[in-house]
Amino acid sequence: MRPMPDALVILSPGFAASEADTTCLPAQQAFVLALKQECPDLDIIILSFQYPFKRSEYLWNGVKVFAFGGKSRSGLYRLLTWLRVWLRLRKLHRQYSIIGLLSFWLGEAAFVGSHFARLKGLKHYSWLLGQDAKAGNKYARWIKPRGDDLIALSDALRAEYQKNYGIAPAYVIPNGVLPGSFPDTGGERDIDILGVGSLIPLKRYHLFAELIHQLKESQPNIKAVICGDGPEMQNLKNLIERLGLGDNLVLKGELPHPQVLALMQRSRVFMHTSEYEGFSTVCLEALFAGAQVVSFVKAMDAQIPNWHVVGTSAEMLAAVVSILQYGHHDCKPVIPYPIADNAKAIMRLYGYKD
Known part of the structure; x- marks a missing residue:
């Protein structure tokens, strides 16, 4: 029996609807591209909850994307979106050797992803990316993540989350540019x-x-x-x-x-x-x-x-x-955090070496 291919599953509230959709979360697009460049033999699969607004499956720069078309609706519509994501995760778990799950933001994606990972014994990390570190994040209360489950985008976000929830994210991994x-x-x-x-x-x-x-x-x-x-x-x-x-x-x-x-x-x-x-x-x-x-x-x-x-x-x-x-005429490019290094840092958390 052939071994199942390795896969990293990324859960996000949204993602680019096509390769031409450059305005939707460009930082996350750049990260996924860097991840693909650093790990060419790893299948990267994206589950996008709310946007694109139409349910679909497509390839984005060779990355498989499942869009659930939630359209940011609340109530039963949102629960139905979560159920569809859960069922897709179950199917992917049968098709791939999932090295882990990564959720963009500590939000609904992390809520669904963390519960599925706990049930299946998989690694799951939530990447704090901005306002999710502020006080009043209901998902932080519902998930109750440990510090070891959290990646902060910056030192400032790490301090903000610790101030508001009494837990310091164990990892700080910034974003970068391509x-x-x-x-x-x-x-x-x-x-x-x-x-x-x-x-x-x-x-x-x-x-x-x-x-x-x-x-x-x-x-x-x-x-x-x-x-x-x-x-x-x-x-x-x-x-x-x-x-x-x-x-x-x-x-x-x-x-x-x-x-x-x-x-x-x-x-x-x-x-x-x-x-x-x-x-x-x-x-x-x-x-x-x-x-x-x-x-x-x-x-x-x-x-x-x-x-x-x-x-x-x-x-x-x-x-x-x-x-x-x-003055200040120095126009040389400054790259404080190379995005390739950031991608490698993420993959080290999953113990993955291409």
Whole structure:
């Protein structure tokens, strides 16, 4: 009888609907690609709970994806989605030698995955990726994970989870970037300041616009761009009009990921005004693109080159002014955490060697 192939099962609330869908969780897409590159003989299988919205099975860059089309519905619909995931896990367990389960976020995927892993005696890890480390996460109460079951995306997330739940995640494994995904743009830096992210209150893009308004007083021709879409779009448009920034701040909306990376390569400063982050992948991408990053959140205890962490909006303004006026012309790519190393670190937890 032929041995069953080894497989790692990844559970996630969503995943790319196709290889052209570059805007859905690009950090997780990059991680899966790195995992595939590092472990070519391992079958990677993704179970996506809510998005894509249509139930389907498909290949994404050679990775098998099962989409359950939950559409973020609640009540019985959500329970039905969980049941379908459970039945698929049972079938996969008969077809593959599963080395373990990995859940993106400590949420519903981790809830289903942890119970299945416990029943079958499999390894399961939940990767804390952001707001799931905050207080009030019902899944943390329901699952009651041990520290050894948890991977934190950053030192800051590890500390946040420990503060809120009294348990320190045993592992810190950050995300990273795929160097090959960056286009060749020729090296011209014609954008002074760039912001990238969902237009939601947490990201505080109103503060971004207000800082551009202050910078305009001394630099009337300053050029800034924001990439992203969300419920705050109209409010932001109104603010830009009220502040008279029509010639200084452009809202690009949601763009394909390669276009976002190209804009990063054209930018001098990447300004990240979010009040809370697990470990912003866009900041890491901007560093690799050669931009200087300015943010409020210090994700890792260690200092990262070309990343300026500030405490107030006044400090952010001063840091940006310093960069724009006095240099910081080092545009060499910075890769603090190579994504291949991160993929290897994950696989070591499962004791897997390709």
